[in-house]
Amino acid sequence: xxxxxxxxxxxxxxxxxxxxxxxxxxxxxxxxxxxxxxxxxxxxxxxxxxxxxxxxxxxxxxxxxxxxxxxxxxxxxxxxxxxxxxxxxxxxxxxxxxxxxxxxxxxxxxxxxxxxxxxxxxxxxxxxxxxxxxxxxxxxxxxxxxxxxxxxxxxxxxxxxxxxxxxxxxxxxxxxxxxxxxxxxxxxxxxxxxxxxxxxxxxxxxxxxxxxxxxxxxxxxxxxxxxxxxxxxxxxxxxxxxxxxxxxxxxxxxxxxx
Amino acid sequence: xxxxxxxxxxxxxxxxxxxxxxxxxxxxxxxxxxxxxxxxxxxxxxxxxxxxxxxxxxxxxxxxxxxxxxxxxxxxxxxxxxxxxxxxxxxxxxxxxxxxxxxxxxxxxxxxxxxxxxxxxxxxxxxxxxxxxxxxxxxxxxxxxxxxxxxxxxxxxxxxxxxxxxxxxxxxxxxxxxxxxxxxxxxxxxxxxxxxxxxxxxxxxxxxxxxxxxxxxxxxxxxxxxxxxxxxxxxxxxxxxxxxxxxxxxxxxxxxxxxxxxxxxxxxxxxxxxxxxxxxxxxxxxxxxxxxxxxxxxxxxxxxxxxxxxxxxxxxxxxxxxxxxxxxxxxxxxxxxxxxxxxxxxxxxxxxxxxxxxxxxxxxxxxxxxxxxxxxxxxxxxxxxxxxxxxxxx
Numbered sequence: 001x002x003x004x005x006x007x008x009x010x011x012x013x014x015x016x017x018x019x020x021x022x023x024x025x026x027x028x029x030x031x032x033x034x035x036x037x038x039x040x041x042x043x044x045x046x047x048x049x050x051x052x053x054x055x056x057x058x059x060x061x062x063x064x065x066x067x068x069x070x071x072x073x074x075x076x077x078x079x080x081x082x083x084x085x086x087x088x089x090x091x092x093x094x095x096x097x098x099x100x101x102x103x104x105x106x107x108x109x110x111x112x113x114x115x116x117x118x119x120x121x122x123x124x125x126x127x128x129x130x131x132x133x134x135x136x137x138x139x140x141x142x143x144x145x146x147x148x149x150x151x152x153x154x155x156x157x158x159x160x161x162x163x164x165x166x167x168x169x170x171x172x173x174x175x176x177x178x179x180x181x182x183x184x185x186x187x188x189x190x191x192x193x194x195x196x197x198x199x200x201x202x203x204x205x206x207x208x209x210x211x212x213x214x215x216x217x218x219x220x221x222x223x224x225x226x227x228x229x230x231x232x233x234x235x236x237x238x239x240x241x242x243x244x245x246x247x248x249x250x251x252x253x254x255x256x257x258x
Numbered sequence: 259x260x261x262x263x264x265x266x267x268x269x270x271x272x273x274x275x276x277x278x279x280x281x282x283x284x285x286x287x288x289x290x291x292x293x294x295x296x297x298x299x300x301x302x303x304x305x306x307x308x309x310x311x312x313x314x315x316x317x318x319x320x321x322x323x324x325x326x327x328x329x330x331x332x333x334x335x336x337x338x339x340x341x342x343x344x345x346x347x348x349x350x351x352x353x354x355x356x357x358x359x360x361x362x363x364x365x366x367x368x369x370x371x372x373x374x375x376x377x378x379x380x381x382x383x384x385x386x387x388x389x390x391x392x393x394x395x396x397x398x399x400x401x402x403x404x405x406x407x408x409x410x411x412x413x414x415x416x417x418x419x420x421x422x423x424x425x426x427x428x429x430x431x432x433x434x435x436x437x438x439x440x441x442x443x444x445x446x447x448x449x450x451x452x453x454x455x456x457x458x459x460x461x462x463x464x465x466x467x468x469x470x471x472x473x474x475x476x477x478x479x480x481x482x483x484x485x486x487x488x489x490x491x492x493x494x495x496x497x498x499x500x501x502x503x504x505x506x507x508x509x510x511x512x513x514x515x516x517x518x519x520x521x522x523x524x525x526x527x528x529x530x531x532x533x534x535x536x537x538x539x540x541x542x543x544x545x546x547x548x549x550x551x552x553x554x555x556x557x558x559x560x561x562x563x564x565x566x567x568x569x570x571x572x573x574x575x576x577x578x579x580x581x582x583x584x585x586x587x588x589x590x591x592x593x594x595x596x597x598x599x600x601x602x603x604x605x606x607x608x609x610x611x612x613x614x615x616x617x618x619x620x621x622x623x624x625x626x627x628x629x630x631x632x633x634x635x636x637x638x639x640x641x642x643x644x645x646x647x648x649x650x651x652x
Contacts (some may be wrong), residue, residue, distance in 0.1 A: 102548025
């Protein structure tokens with residue numbers, strides 16, 4: 001059991017995402033600190049991958065920017081060690097199966113536990129392949145976060161019953177990226193989940209405005225935002241921390257009202 | 259262990275959004291694979307539309323030139339659209355149609371699978387979108403035109419290295435975006451279960467025919483069957499019905515590019531390590547942190563950083579051998595086969611010919627090698643001319 005539940009004790013949660021090392025780790029450090037100062041309840045830290053198949057163009061570009069700066073898994077671990085001196089909100093890694101597997105799953109997960117990473121999100125690991133990683137995660141008390149998609153339907157029961165930390169509800173079909181409208185009935189999905197577990201449900205994919213965040217938070221326990229933030233980092237580079245901080249403030253305020 | 263495993267390899271490492279789509283595909287495939295009506299329709303397409311069975315040709319001049327084992331060529335290059343790709347595509351398109359899908363999407367490297375998919379879509383009245391790395395759209399401009407002529411939309415993928423692996427990623431992304439009416443017609447024995455099994459079953463017609471034709475011509479099984487390997491669909495098709503015949507050597511020929519001791523290679527078994535990517539556990543060319551390597555080969559069809567999970571397993575258990583063949587060796591074999599037999603093979607298939615050139619002279623004259631010529635080489639002529647310093651354009 002990790003500290004992830006702490007993220008949901010401050011009303012509805014706001015969970016921002018950032019790709020580590022985009023454009024460099026020093027900037028990522030400033031951005032994470034601004035996020036936390038402005039109300040982030042949990043921060044999702046992306047470890048870049050060369051071929052992020054679940055990402056839209058915005059986060060793909062961030063992965064390329066980070067990797068071209070020679071970011072490695074070891075450098076990200078050192079970065080989190082340093083971050084943990086003053087950052088106390090729960091942290092989760094978001095990366096791809098091969099990044100964990102190639103590092104050695106046990107070595108990766110035990111390092112997460114040691115440096116204070118509470119959860120791992122692997123978008124290319126569905127329920128059927130969970131056992132590849134879950135036993136090691138349980139051993140070290142790191143939550144392997146499960147995802148539920150608009151297409152999950154009858155699969156929701158199985159996924160929800162074995163979920164840990166929080167459930168990541170994917171708002172729409174397709175890859176990550178800002179959407180003008182979210183048509184999925186998130187409330188209905190959350191109601192189904194509630195039949196099987198009381199683990200918090202956070203909604204992500206496509207959310208960018210405070211209005212969308214408020215609407216999504218009203219029917220769930222929290223909101224995850226990635227592409228909208230990464231886009232700001234792409235535009236402002238090393239100067240992005242203040243802009244991102246202000247944005248996180250507006251989103252947390254919106255979520256709080258829900 | 260989850261579904262669709264070959265030893266430790268395979269599986270379904272894909273986003274949750276796609277899980278119901280692959281489950282629906284698996285159920286449909288299990289329903290139709292032994293259905294007499296489905297198989298009668300597919301056989302009719304194979305025979306009357308694609309021109310099967312393909313010939314098993316005794317390459318007498320090549321055999322004499324090399325002075326060793328007797329060499330037969332399995333002529334998949336004579337299929338409609340000029341490659342083995344049509345076998346799988348006709349099967350998947352027919353299956354997709356039975357599933358009520360109206361739109362096919364596909365990745366392509368050299369363009370052969372894209373052309374085959376566009377062809378099947380035209381035949382069956384389906385919409386078709388093909389994703390192709392931008393680099394490859396330049397290298398294979400003629401195939402881009404061909405796909406458009408057949409009514410397909412061709413999307414040039416600019417992400418990453420803008421080659422085959424990026425085209426696969428882009429097609430998976432498109433599939434997560436639009437599932438209800440769309441079937442992903444995957445072109446090789448790779449990706450998440452059930453694709454490696456479905457594609458293998460549709461390509462297994464190659465070894466089924468080789469076996470029968472060989473028994474008719476020689477009254478016995480061959481000593482060696484060999485084929486080139488990228489993802490590995492023509493190779494698994496060539497191997498499959500011989501896996502149980504322990505005396506038949508199975509040899510897969512990977513693209514070494516400029517050499518397996520360089521970074522400009524695509525030889526996955528020879529240089530890769532175990533990983534998880536594009537829906538499967540298998541061997542991949544990657545760095546120590548699991549970042550997928552930008553691979554290289556003169557052949558756009560073998561230019562892929564992974565290999566199908568069944569090949570990875572055949573390698574693990576020592577049932578098949580995987581050798582590396584360089585650009586230079588493949589180009590020499592391309593020219594050699596053209597001059598000795600009047601057959602211009604695809605540069606992909608030339609990798610298998612190149613290895614036969616190495617091993618045939620060492621073998622006794624009563625031994626028999628079968629090489630699958632997976633495709634025809636017309637598409638490669640301009641690139642080979644440029645490789646030899648001659649600037650011709652299509």
